[in-house]
Amino acid sequence: MAAVRLPSLLGALILLSALLPNASTTKIDRRALVSRYNPSRTGNFSDLSTPMQVGNGNFAFGADPTGLQTILPFATMSSWGWKNDSLPANRTWQDVADYRGVSWDNHGRPVEYDFGGDPLVEQWLTANPNRVNLGRIGLALLSGNGTSEDVPESALSDLEQRLDLWTGNLTSSFLLNGQRITVQTFCAQDSDTVGVTVASPLIQQGRLSVS
Numbered sequence: 001m002a003a004v005r006l007p008s009l010l011g012a013l014i015l016l017s018a019l020l021p022n023a024s025t026t027k028i029d030r031r032a033l034v035s036r037y038n039p040s041r042t043g044n045f046s047d048l049s050t051p052m053q054v055g056n057g058n059f060a061f062g063a064d065p066t067g068l069q070t071i072l073p074f075a076t077m078s079s080w081g082w083k084n085d086s087l088p089a090n091r092t093w094q095d096v097a098d099y100r101g102v103s104w105d106n107h108g109r110p111v112e113y114d115f116g117g118d119p120l121v122e123q124w125l126t127a128n129p130n131r132v133n134l135g136r137i138g139l140a141l142l143s144g145n146g147t148s149e150d151v152p153e154s155a156l157s158d159l160e161q162r163l164d165l166w167t168g169n170l171t172s173s174f175l176l177n178g179q180r181i182t183v184q185t186f187c188a189q190d191s192d193t194v195g196v197t198v199a200s201p202l203i204q205q206g207r208l209s210v211s
């Protein structure tokens with residue numbers, strides 16, 4: 001038996017090694033592969049369609065071209081923050097609990113489907129619960145007396161923004177009233193925390209803050 005098996009085992013091994021490519025020469029450079037798809041943009045500051053995102057799978061921060069949510073109210077959402085909207089006018093929690101949708105005859109017996117019925121309750125159930133937008137963080141301009149004002153889009157120009165998908169490093173660079181601002185935005189991988197580094201001469205001048 002052994003004499004018969006050994007050659008066939010050897011044969012199988014030779015066949016396998018011929019089929020398998022050499023592992024050491026074909027190792028995938030995953031970082032290079034992923035980095036090929038790093039998104040970047042140089043457009044204007046009001047493209048509503050495209051937040052850049054940093055996150056950790058349970059939490060995500062949608063950034064506008066400033067690297068924060070300065071101009072566009074993109075969302076900060078999580079897997080743990082949920083809410084219910086208020087009920088439609090003249091509807092109670094009992095109406096929600098009593099919702100049965102439609103009942104259709106199916107081969108001689110009634111079957112209930114979760115659509116139709118009271119349209120107000122149907123719409124509420126479709127839309128709830130939904131994720132809470134946890135907060136909005138943006139750059140603020142400080143005036144001479146220390147009060148903070150929103151940064152107007154008209155003051156911003158010369159945008160360059162890139163997300164490094166491998167490291168989660170979102171780098172945004174632009175001019176505010178002609179002065180360069182560079183923002184690095186990160187999300188922690190072990191907590192739902194956003195970290196931001198802002199570099200600009202406006203900081204030394206006490207004219208810029210994050211709020």
Ligand SMILES: *[C@@H]1O[C@H](CO)[C@@H](O)[C@H](O)[C@H]1NC(C)=O
Nearest residue numbers: 043044045046047048049050
């Ligand atoms: C900014 O970009 C958006 C989307 O591409 C475009 O619709 C809009 O006209 C642009 N605004 C300006 C001021 O260029």
Ligand SMILES: *[C@@H]1O[C@H](CO)[C@@H](O)[C@H](O)[C@H]1NC(C)=O
Nearest residue numbers: 082083084096097128129130
């Ligand atoms: C939302 O309402 C439903 C009842 O329809 C309830 O089961 C759920 O706990 C509520 N969720 C929140 C986040 O309040």
Ligand SMILES: *[C@@H]1O[C@H](CO)[C@@H](O)[C@H](O)[C@H]1NC(C)=O
Nearest residue numbers: 087088089090091092120121
């Ligand atoms: C709610 O019910 C009251 C009393 O029946 C009625 O006057 C009112 O128009 C209703 N409102 C809506 C939004 O259906």
Ligand SMILES: *[C@@H]1O[C@H](CO)[C@@H](O)[C@H](O)[C@H]1NC(C)=O
Nearest residue numbers: 142143144145146147148149
């Ligand atoms: C601070 O300065 C701003 C802009 O110059 C002005 O609008 C605001 O009234 C001032 N606030 C105080 C408390 O002086």
Ligand SMILES: *[C@@H]1O[C@H](CO)[C@@H](O)[C@H](O)[C@H]1NC(C)=O
Nearest residue numbers: 162164167169170171184186
């Ligand atoms: C993030 O990327 C920018 C641009 O490549 C780089 O200058 C910066 O050092 C990076 N930040 C970190 C913390 O790696």
